[in-house]
Ligand code: AMP
C-alpha cells in the first residue's frame with residue numbers, strides 16, 4: 001500500500017488521483033485543497049482544506065501522513081517551493097523543485113535557456129530589463145513582416161494565470177500599445193519578453209521527466225477562447241481533444257519528433273544550467289508553423305484540461321512512473337504505454353465566465369449513466385471530473401470558474417465528441433460550454449489552415 005500526498009483540488013487533480021488509485025500497488029490518497037472537490041473526497045483517506053501554497057499547513061499534514069511521495073497538481077505551489085520544503089523533511093515529490101520550476105514561472109529563463117544551449121524552437125525574441133532598444137526591436141519585428149504588419153507578442157515575466165501575455169491583433173492594436181504594455185511589465189517585474197507573433201496551430205506535448213529522460217504522452221489540442229469558433233476572451237481552456245494514433249490531424253510525425261527532441265534537450269540543459277534534475281511533468285506548448293514547429297512556452301505540471309485526455313488512457317502503472325521519475329530511472333521502466341483511443345474533453349462553465357461568472361448557483365448533472373453504452377459502441381466511455389464546484393448537502397453549486405469536465409473516450413473522435421456532448425448537455429443550471437470542440441467541422445478548419453500555410457512555404 002502506498003500513501004500519496006496530492007496537492008490541488010481541480011479536475012486535473014481529480015484525474016491524477018483517480019489514475020494513482022488504479023495502481024496495482026494499492027494507494028491511499030491524502031489531499032490538500034482550497035475547496036473540497038467532490039470527486040477527490042470520494043476516493044481519499046483524508047482531505048486538508050488549506051491553501052495549496054500554505055507551507056506550514058502542508059508541512060504539518062505531511063509529517064502526520066508520512067507519504068511515500070507527493071504529487072503537486074498546479075503551478076503556484078511549485079513556484080513557491082513546496083517541493084523544496086517537503087524535501088527538507090525527506091518527503092520526495094514527483095514534481096519539480098523551485099529552481100527548475102522556473103521553466104514555467106519565468107518566460108525569459110526558458111527563452112534564454114533554449115538560446116544558450118542552442119536548442120531549436122525559439123521565435124525571434126528579446127528580453128528587456130529596461131526601455132533601451134525597445135522601440136527598435138518592435139520595428140525589427142515589423143520589418144521582418146514587410147514593414148507593415150505589427151506582429152508581436154509581449155509577455156510579462158512570471159506566473160499570471162495566463163493573463164500576462166498580450167498578442168498584437170488580439171489584445172494590442174499597434175506598436176504604441178505594445179510598447180506601453182512592455183513598459184508596464186518593466187515597471188512591475190523589472191523584465192519583459194518581446195517576441196515574434198507566430199502563425200499556425202498550437203498543440204500540447206506533455207512528457208514524464210526524471211531529469212535525464214523525457215517520455216512523451218499523446219499530443220492534445222486545447223481551446224483557450226471562451227466561445228464557439230475560437231472567439232471571445234481567453235480562458236484556462238474550454239476543452240481539448242486527442243486522437244487514437246496519439247497525434248493530431250494537422251500534425252505530421254516529424255512535428256511530434258521535433259517537439260519531443262526539444263523537450264529532451266531542454267531537460268538536459270536544465271540540469272547543466274542549475275545542477276538540479278527536473279523531476280515531474282514537462283508540458284510544452286508548441287505551435288506548428290509553416291516551416292516546422294516553435295515553442296510557445298513550457299509548463300512544469302500537467303495541463304488542465306490536457307491531463308484528462310491522457311491519464312485515463314495510461315496503461316503503465318502511474319505509481320511506478322512517479323517512483324521512476326523520483327529515482328531517476330524512467331528509462332528502466334521501458335516505454336510508457338497509452339491506449340489507442342480518441343478523447344474529447346469539454347468543460348461546463350458558469351454563464352459570464354471568464355470575466356463575470358455567476359457564483360453560488362445550483363447545478364444538476366442529469367442521468368448519464370448509460371451514455372457510455374449508448375450509440376455505436378461498446379468502446380465508448382464517458383467520464384466526469386469535478387473542478388470549481390462546491391458540494392453542499394442538497395447538491396452542487398457553482399463557485400465561479402470552470403465547473404465540471406466531461407471526457408468522451410472512444411475509438412474515434414466523432415464518437416468521443418458525441419459522448420462528451422451528452423455529458424455537458426445533461427447539466428442543468430446557468431452554464432455554457434463550447435459545442436464545437438472535437439467536431440469534424442472545427443478540426444477540418446485547422447487541417448486546412450495548416451495545409452494552406454505549409455503549401456505556401
Ligand atoms: P503563454 O502563456 O506563453 O502560453 O501564452 C498564452 C497564449 O498566447 C498562447 O497559448 C498563445 O495562444 C499565445 N502566444 C504566446 N506566445 C505567442 C507567439 N509568440 N505567437 C503567437 N501567439 C503566442
Ligand code: GLY
Pocket residue numbers: 222236237299302303304305306
Ligand atoms: N491547458 C492550459 C494549461 O493547463 O495551462
